[in-house]
Amino acid sequence: MKYRVIHETRYLYSDPVSLCHTVAHLAPRNLPHQKVERIQFVIDPSPSAYSEHTDIFGNTVSYFALQHPHDRLAVTVASIVDVKIPAVPASDALMPGWERLRESLRDPRSQGYPDFQLFMLPSPHVELSSELAAYATDSFKPGRPAEEAFRELMERIHNDFSFVPGYTAVSTPLHEVLRHRKGVCQDFAHLAIGCLRSTGLAARYVSGYIETLPPPGKEKMRGADVSHAWFGAYLPGRGWLEYDPTNNIVPGDRHVTVAYGRDYSDVVPVKGVIFGSGSQQLLVSVDMERLDAYPA
Numbered sequence: 001m002k003y004r005v006i007h008e009t010r011y012l013y014s015d016p017v018s019l020c021h022t023v024a025h026l027a028p029r030n031l032p033h034q035k036v037e038r039i040q041f042v043i044d045p046s047p048s049a050y051s052e053h054t055d056i057f058g059n060t061v062s063y064f065a066l067q068h069p070h071d072r073l074a075v076t077v078a079s080i081v082d083v084k085i086p087a088v089p090a091s092d093a094l095m096p097g098w099e100r101l102r103e104s105l106r107d108p109r110s111q112g113y114p115d116f117q118l119f120m121l122p123s124p125h126v127e128l129s130s131e132l133a134a135y136a137t138d139s140f141k142p143g144r145p146a147e148e149a150f151r152e153l154m155e156r157i158h159n160d161f162s163f164v165p166g167y168t169a170v171s172t173p174l175h176e177v178l179r180h181r182k183g184v185c186q187d188f189a190h191l192a193i194g195c196l197r198s199t200g201l202a203a204r205y206v207s208g209y210i211e212t213l214p215p216p217g218k219e220k221m222r223g224a225d226v227s228h229a230w231f232g233a234y235l236p237g238r239g240w241l242e243y244d245p246t247n248n249i250v251p252g253d254r255h256v257t258v259a260y261g262r263d264y265s266d267v268v269p270v271k272g273v274i275f276g277s278g279s280q281q282l283l284v285s286v287d288m289e290r291l292d293a294y295p296a
Contacts, residue, residue: 001253002037002082002291005209007227008284009075009270015278016069022272025207025259026077027060033086034257039079045070057266059259075270080291085252088241097143102200104236116202116234123262126190127174128198135178136195146201150233150243151250153195157188158248170264185246186264189229192245193263202234204260206242207267209288211254225286227269228255256288 007026028036043050047064055061066073104110105120122128139153164182174194177187189205196203210228230244230251242251251257259267274280 001084001211002080003211003256004078004080004287004289004291005256006076006078006285006287006289007209007269008286010283010285011073012281012283013071013073013274013276013278014280015276016071017066017073017274017276018069019275020066020070020073020272022064022073022075022270024062024064024075024077024270025059025267026062026075026269028079028081028208028256028258029059029260031257033084035082037080037082039077042074042076042078044074044076045072055266057260059261059267081256083253083256086242088238098140098146098149098201099142101146101235105200105202105234110236119202119204119234119262120197120200121262122197124265125170125174125263126194126197128194129175130198131175131178132191132194133198136199140199146233146235147241150196150241153192154243154245155248157192157245161188161191161245163246185229185244188245189231190263192231192243196231196233204232204234204240205263205267206230206232206251206257207259207261207264207269208255208257209286210244210247210251210256211288211290225288227258227284227286229264230255232260 005028027039028034030036041062043064045066048067050062050064052060052062105116136153139149139156161181161183163184165184167182168177168184168187172187174191177183177191193203193205207227207229209225212225230242230246232240232242234240244251244255261267
């Protein structure tokens with residue numbers, strides 16, 4: 001599936017800002033199942049400095065600075081991305097229970113060690129707790145194959161929690177999400193990651209987009225799409241397996257991947273520091289358009 005993705009972030013300042021330093025994670029990744037055919041990064045007003053680098057997780061990070069007064073800032077990234085359903089190695093019907101997986105992750109001789117070790121530790125938005133481990137217990141029964149447990153954990157979060165925009169904030173701790181059973185995709189991804197890490201497994205945060213479709217007979221509104229998040233679980237010999245608890249699906253060719261991290265703090269779309277007084281208004285618009293349905 002081929003998509004045109006336009007992600008626009010606008011800041012409106014009540015008083016002029018004299019200086020800003022900003023970093024952004026907005027460039028989709030090139031992956032075995034995902035190819036970025038074209039990307040355009042537009043900053044208005046034009047920045048005084050701009051550079052790109054690759055972070056420890058392999059994400060493209062853009063840095064820019066505006067060193068002159070400005071009362072607005074618009075960051076627009078337009079990309080064309082070709083996505084295929086990820087190829088996953090065939091399952092082994094005799095795959096051992098998840099406890100064997102946990103033991104292998106502790107073994108320095110395991111494939112991928114120590115790359116996945118970072119994803120077994122606490123991170124700014126993912127705490128490790130007995131409470132999270134207890135929630136995971138129903139999925140991680142003794143002797144159960146890990147992949148079955150991953151999928152059921154995704155399904156349980158989808159069924160047990162209500163999607164309620166605005167109920168939580170980025171700073172809402174996981175124990176509150178677990179208690180109130182409400183949140184958004186970011187919370188559900190963090191929750192699954194916390195459950196897996198508290199069980200002794202490796203899990204990472206995935207940021208990106210998902211194609212949304214309008215109701216039958218209705219036209220799709222521009223800017224109606226949003227950033228999305230899901231999680232990946234590590235399985236030696238098979239790599240990272242991804243799950244979307246918000247929609248209770250295994251990501252396929254409707255998901256566009258932007259960045260990987262320990263949690264949201266590693267992959268914030270746009271963040272920075274400004275020098276000035278007054279207030280600011282943030283406006284974000286995402287449009288994901290399927291190109292396969294149109295003539296070349």
